[in-house]
């Protein structure tokens with residue numbers, strides 16, 4: 001009745017921004033991501049008849065908001081319902097990175113919680129079903145289930161919108177060099193951001209170009225055309241943030257060091273011919289994508305910029321899986 005799971009955060013090359021069905025988190029478009037090797041959540045779940053309520057401990061976290069607790073309570077309720085159990089659980093969870101800063105902590109958090117909880121209840125769940133289940137808890141978490149490089153199909157509705165592997169983690173030696181610029185929790189959650197996406201006058205035009213963009217990115221991945229791939233993902237990040245900034249009311253996720261990193265990346269490309277491209281999720285953290293051969297150079301350059309809190313080099317990683325090291 002006790003299992004531990006590790007699930008990676010993932011970085012989106014094509015973003016999920018806006019849902020057609022907010023209650024079940026069916027997205028407006030397909031998205032593409034890579035799982036991160038060093039940024040993950042580890043969660044241990046134990047169900048026992050003697051527990052009289054669910055008890056969750058977040059190791060190393062000072063601030064746990066009520067909304068977050070409610071989302072977790074709802075997730076456990078849904079796991080129990082599916083697995084036909086009435087038992088309560090003890091849960092301990094930890095992240096290897098700061099949450100709610102643009103490193104998809106809800107993706108790794110919910111993917112690890114669901115994987116461990118179903119495992120602990122002995123409920124057999126396949127990858128597709130688990131991805132669909134996780135999608136309803138936090139959209140991006142459906143992409144933390146399969147291994148490596150992943151596409152989340154928008155599908156036609158709640159039952160066929162799920163993520164599947166495009167390529168295994170050893171397909172392409174590229175890295176996400178993450179520059180953490182702030183540990184302060186963002187003011188506008190992704191969930192609130194998705195709900196406002198439609199208020200941007202540019203949303204329709206973003207959606208018009210989406211299928212073509214997804215196709216072009218997949219084509220560059222298939223050819224391992226790094227510069228083609230990088231140009232698309234950088235433009236896509238700016239496109240998503242243009243929607244955020246023009247939503248009503250506007251959302252600006254960037255901090256001054258975010259912009260400094262963006263400018264530096266473009267300068268390194270021009271002046272040093274260093275092939276690296278930035279992307280940014282819903283937060284101030286910048287993800288610099290480069291080939292593995294350049295990762296240490298990029299990391300060193302980032303460490304020399306002002307106001308960078310930490311720099312972490314991530315390789316492509318496996319999806320959520322059960323491990324034997326428990327947290328209690």
Ligand code: DP6
Pocket residue numbers: 011012014015016017025031104106107137138139140141190191192194280281282
């Ligand atoms: C900007 O998956 O965190 O990171 O479904 O409301 O939990 P909820 O949102 P979430 O949104 C992620 C948004 C993004 C882009 C992406 O990861 O595709």
